[in-house]
Amino acid sequence: MNWVLVPQAVVTGILNGGVIGLIALGVVMIYKSSEIFNFSQGHLLTLGVFLTWWFAGAKETGDELFNLPLVFAVLAAFIIAALIGFIIERVALRPMAGQPLLSIILMTLGLAQLLEGVINLTFGVQPRSNFPAPFPATESFKIPFSLAFNETIFLRKTLVATFIVAMLGTALLILFFRFTRTGLAMRATAEDHELARSIGISVPRVFGLSWAIAGIVAAAGGVLLAMQIGASPTLSTVVLVAFPAILLGGLESLPGAIIGGIAVGLAQGLVGASSLVVIRNSAAIAPYVLLLIIMFIRPEGLFGQKRIERI
Amino acid sequence: MDNAVYLSVENVNLAFGGTQALIDVSFNVSEGELLAIIGPNGAGKTSMLNCINSFYRPDKGRIIFKGHDLTRLSSHRVAPLGIARTFQNIALYTGMSVLENLMAARHVHMNHGMIAGALYFGRAQKEEVENRIVVEEIIDFLEIEHIRKAIVGALPYGLRKRVELGRALALEPKLLLLDEPMAGMNLEEKEDMARFILDIHELQGTTILLIEHDMGLVMDIAERVIVLDFGLKIAEGTPDEIKNNPTVIQAYLGEEFGASPPDVVSQ
Amino acid sequence: MAVLRPAGDFDRSYQQDMSFLRKPWHWVALFFSIGVVATSPYWGTPTIITTANRIGYWIIAVQGLNILTGYTGQISLGQAAFMLVGGYVSALSVTHLGVSTFLALPIAALGAGLVGLIFGLPSLRVKGFYLAMATLAAQFIIPWMTRYTFTDYLGGSDGIIPAPAPHIGDYVFNEPARYLHITLGALIITTFLAANISRSRLGRAFVAIRDNDLAAELLGVNLFGYKLRAFFIAAMYAGIAGALRAHSDQSIGTELGYDLIESILLLGMLVIGGLGTNLGPFLGASFVILLEEFSGFVGRNVAMMMPAEMTPRLLTSFRPIFFGLMLMIFLIFEPRGLAHRWQLFKAAWRLRPFSH
Ligand SMILES: Nc1ncnc2c1ncn2[C@@H]1O[C@H](COP(=O)(O)OP(=O)(O)OP(=O)(O)O)[C@@H](O)[C@H]1O
Ligand SMILES: [Mg+2]
Numbered sequence A: 001m002n003w004v005l006v007p008q009a010v011v012t013g014i015l016n017g018g019v020i021g022l023i024a025l026g027v028v029m030i031y032k033s034s035e036i037f038n039f040s041q042g043h044l045l046t047l048g049v050f051l052t053w054w055f056a057g058a059k060e061t062g063d064e065l066f067n068l069p070l071v072f073a074v075l076a077a078f079i080i081a082a083l084i085g086f087i088i089e090r091v092a093l094r095p096m097a098g099q100p101l102l103s104i105i106l107m108t109l110g111l112a113q114l115l116e117g118v119i120n121l122t123f124g125v126q127p128r129s130n131f132p133a134p135f136p137a138t139e140s141f142k143i144p145f146s147l148a149f150n151e152t153i154f155l156r157k158t159l160v161a162t163f164i165v166a167m168l169g170t171a172l173l174i175l176f177f178r179f180t181r182t183g184l185a186m187r188a189t190a191e192d193h194e195l196a197r198s199i200g201i202s203v204p205r206v207f208g209l210s211w212a213i214a215g216i217v218a219a220a221g222g223v224l225l226a227m228q229i230g231a232s233p234t235l236s237t238v239v240l241v242a243f244p245a246i247l248l249g250g251l252e253s254l255p256g257a258i259i260g261g262i263a264v265g266l267a268q269g270l271v272g273a274s275s276l277v278v279i280r281n282s283a284a285i286a287p288y289v290l291l292l293i294i295m296f297i298r299p300e301g302l303f304g305q306k307r308i309e310r311i
Numbered sequence B: 001m002d003n004a005v006y007l008s009v010e011n012v013n014l015a016f017g018g019t020q021a022l023i024d025v026s027f028n029v030s031e032g033e034l035l036a037i038i039g040p041n042g043a044g045k046t047s048m049l050n051c052i053n054s055f056y057r058p059d060k061g062r063i064i065f066k067g068h069d070l071t072r073l074s075s076h077r078v079a080p081l082g083i084a085r086t087f088q089n090i091a092l093y094t095g096m097s098v099l100e101n102l103m104a105a106r107h108v109h110m111n112h113g114m115i116a117g118a119l120y121f122g123r124a125q126k127e128e129v130e131n132r133i134v135v136e137e138i139i140d141f142l143e144i145e146h147i148r149k150a151i152v153g154a155l156p157y158g159l160r161k162r163v164e165l166g167r168a169l170a171l172e173p174k175l176l177l178l179d180e181p182m183a184g185m186n187l188e189e190k191e192d193m194a195r196f197i198l199d200i201h202e203l204q205g206t207t208i209l210l211i212e213h214d215m216g217l218v219m220d221i222a223e224r225v226i227v228l229d230f231g232l233k234i235a236e237g238t239p240d241e242i243k244n245n246p247t248v249i250q251a252y253l254g255e256e257f258g259a260s261p262p263d264v265v266s267q
Numbered sequence C: 001m002a003v004l005r006p007a008g009d010f011d012r013s014y015q016q017d018m019s020f021l022r023k024p025w026h027w028v029a030l031f032f033s034i035g036v037v038a039t040s041p042y043w044g045t046p047t048i049i050t051t052a053n054r055i056g057y058w059i060i061a062v063q064g065l066n067i068l069t070g071y072t073g074q075i076s077l078g079q080a081a082f083m084l085v086g087g088y089v090s091a092l093s094v095t096h097l098g099v100s101t102f103l104a105l106p107i108a109a110l111g112a113g114l115v116g117l118i119f120g121l122p123s124l125r126v127k128g129f130y131l132a133m134a135t136l137a138a139q140f141i142i143p144w145m146t147r148y149t150f151t152d153y154l155g156g157s158d159g160i161i162p163a164p165a166p167h168i169g170d171y172v173f174n175e176p177a178r179y180l181h182i183t184l185g186a187l188i189i190t191t192f193l194a195a196n197i198s199r200s201r202l203g204r205a206f207v208a209i210r211d212n213d214l215a216a217e218l219l220g221v222n223l224f225g226y227k228l229r230a231f232f233i234a235a236m237y238a239g240i241a242g243a244l245r246a247h248s249d250q251s252i253g254t255e256l257g258y259d260l261i262e263s264i265l266l267l268g269m270l271v272i273g274g275l276g277t278n279l280g281p282f283l284g285a286s287f288v289i290l291l292e293e294f295s296g297f298v299g300r301n302v303a304m305m306m307p308a309e310m311t312p313r314l315l316t317s318f319r320p321i322f323f324g325l326m327l328m329i330f331l332i333f334e335p336r337g338l339a340h341r342w343q344l345f346k347a348a349w350r351l352r353p354f355s356h
Helices: A003-034 A041-056 A070-096 A101-123 A157-179 A181-191 A193-198 A203-229 A235-249 A254-272 A286-297 B045-052 B098-109 B114-119 B122-141 B157-170 B187-204 B215-221 B239-243 B246-253 B261-266 C014-018 C024-038 C046-071 C079-097 C101-124 C129-148 C176-199 C201-218 C223-249 C260-273 C280-305 C308-333 C337-350
Strands: A140-144 A152-156 B005-016 B019-030 B034-038 B060-065 B083-086 B175-179 B207-211 B224-229 B232-237
Touching (some): A003 A181, A041 A101, A140 A157, A152 A157, A157 A181, A157 A254, A181 A193, A235 A254, A235 A286, B019 B232, B034 B045, B034 B215, B045 B207, B083 B157, B098 B122, B098 B157, B114 C201, B157 B175, B215 B239, B232 B246, C046 C079, C046 C176, C046 C201, C046 C223, C046 C280, C079 C101, C079 C129, C079 C260, C129 C260, C176 C201, C260 C337, C280 C308, C280 C337
Parallel strands (some): B083 B175
Antiparallel strands (some): A140 A152, B224 B232
């Protein structure tokens, strides 16, 4: 371990984890309402990124459709992402009701492939580094800290802003589920479909809605991610680290997703501070190794509930 | 009847979070006996069978079968001792045919391993044929020859119950655990099922532990009855004794959703 | 579908009832199809031969996945990674141990099988979706190992090491027209073994776990033991497929197409072909490989008609679109796959001309 690098790694790791958590949240939301694990979330995210990029305009390339300010571009992307989420649920997932787990997993994997092709076709395959961001990616706050490298911890402004927005988004979602009528209906559906139906909740509407919201959450996470690493079709694979975060948290817990995300960010940060090259190269698999360890210690995840099976 | 204790349940306690499913339940089963467990919904009957199967691990207590403490075994080690089971909510292998379901239950009676099976030579093929003969006999006994190659998922409910009994029999059990084998059947199907159970009991001398809600049937076929209520064993005795036991009558009459309390008395 | 056999068509013994090739014409059909493929170097075009060879080893990988996912019901998102293991083990056995490729194939199977066992261990604690995640972990961890560990042997992060073409004496199997016979031979063996597994004690235990794991356990099936066996066999098949592919390409490397997308492709082949059937892997792998060829053809032709800057996106988008769409269409309209279609077709044919 390179100890002087650890403080920076911890801080960056946690900040990165916020976005991973937000991305994980989108998957957990769908899972909670409909028990579908959406493997295409990464591609929804990439789609959201490119839509934003499209609306906001890429000044150098002339590929832009509109030259909207970032905020409006994001809003426009949200609307379309929600719509796409809604349509996906209606067209692809609804016919799958009652099918075995494998079929449903494969459906979202097939969907991911389809979206990948569509993204490649419409936006091209080359990465775009000119994603609009409120601050230049290099600006940072400098915090003096005696144990850190050069006695300073650097906080990149985009990263801090990203983390704050991710946390705000999460809080907003949790409040939505606690206090709004729709949110409560969605929670009731998550608990028990039959019961929800019997008290007059339209279960299909809730499914559609949760996919629409998941589309927005994905786009939001994607935009935050793209502000740091640019827009590219490979964003969908960057997102693969969000999957272990979900299981670490326990698959059905919203706060669990965030904590899982932070755990993943932290694990990735810490391996980066290692003095061994091999370990430093393991940022992409660190979350999965962590996941395997947790599976043996606490198979239901950190916040999941242990269920005793019945027969 | 042989009075030797065959299965002995000793002070079994089981809780799920706050609910006590079984409280200090003890009873014995003699070899060759047909014992029924009755009790209102949620009384802990299925949980009792699950403990015998070592599917649930009691918080306290022992279950001894032929010298083995079942509570210490992994669940898959119980069947080879000769304990077979049917389930309250049919748990067949839905994608297999009737024949395959029964053959699958011959698992514990077959020995050939992975390589022999993959080559399908010598021992493997011989065992397949031998076991197939046993299974065909059971199919004949249960009168399900006509559906032997049908996929069980597509069969009507009553037949599936019967196939499930067949699957349990294919294990050639010493002790047969039947969880509501006649639930949801019409009268004719019930009579068939009761006839099969009695035949198994009388012709093969199999010890049977039966859970059943239909009082009339229980009183007709069981030799001894145990009553559970809220996890407690509240009575034990011959059908006649149980019919007239005031605690039992109380338990059934006091039970809001009790399905057939009057039967207890009128039969 | 034996139910639909015409009257008067009986089996005279259990043995006969239990065999796959019940009629003389079954044998004729079998030898005829083997003969057609085996002689294809004499009548086929190079494209046909190359494609047939490719389909061959993909079928083997799907057969393995079929045992794990189709029969045992455990979803695996890591089958391609086990192919990678097989490819490396085989190539290294030939180049460093000096063994013949024909011996290297079973060694590769064993090596991949053992790695498969390790990644099957989580099945002790988790199942269903969580287990699928553990296999996804395999799909990331194994390529990471081949990229960053033992770089001297494995070639490093984008390194490629040679996998020599097999030879018997002076006859070198260094072109598809020759190599096809090795693939075909391996395929015949793997099919024979897979078919036997599916109809014997092991196969029934697998399907029991898939259809009702808890009941299977209470009826004496050791869940963990049998799941591990399924993981082992599936990875062995992947190992053979990977080794065949490596020696056919004469090279093996992490970046040569053993990624998550290939694992997904394998699952897609299985579903499109028909889960839990012996015919499924043949139909599914052929269908998907041909679909890929077709996507490539469409992409190239559209690209020629469009401006040059469109070329990269056209070449990369048809494959995922066609595959994704096909998979979705099958899942919605024919979740039992092509094998089921074939059964229906056969049943209708038998009852002709009174099929309604
Ligand atoms: N796996 C489990 N997790 C939580 N609670 C359980 C579980 N299994 C049983 N219980 C509880 O234990 C109690 C006894 O259940 P059990 O299924 O044994 O009753 P039963 O007598 O078989 O009822 P029924 O006639 O409805 O089948 C019930 O309160 C039930 O809710
Ligand atoms: Mg019960």
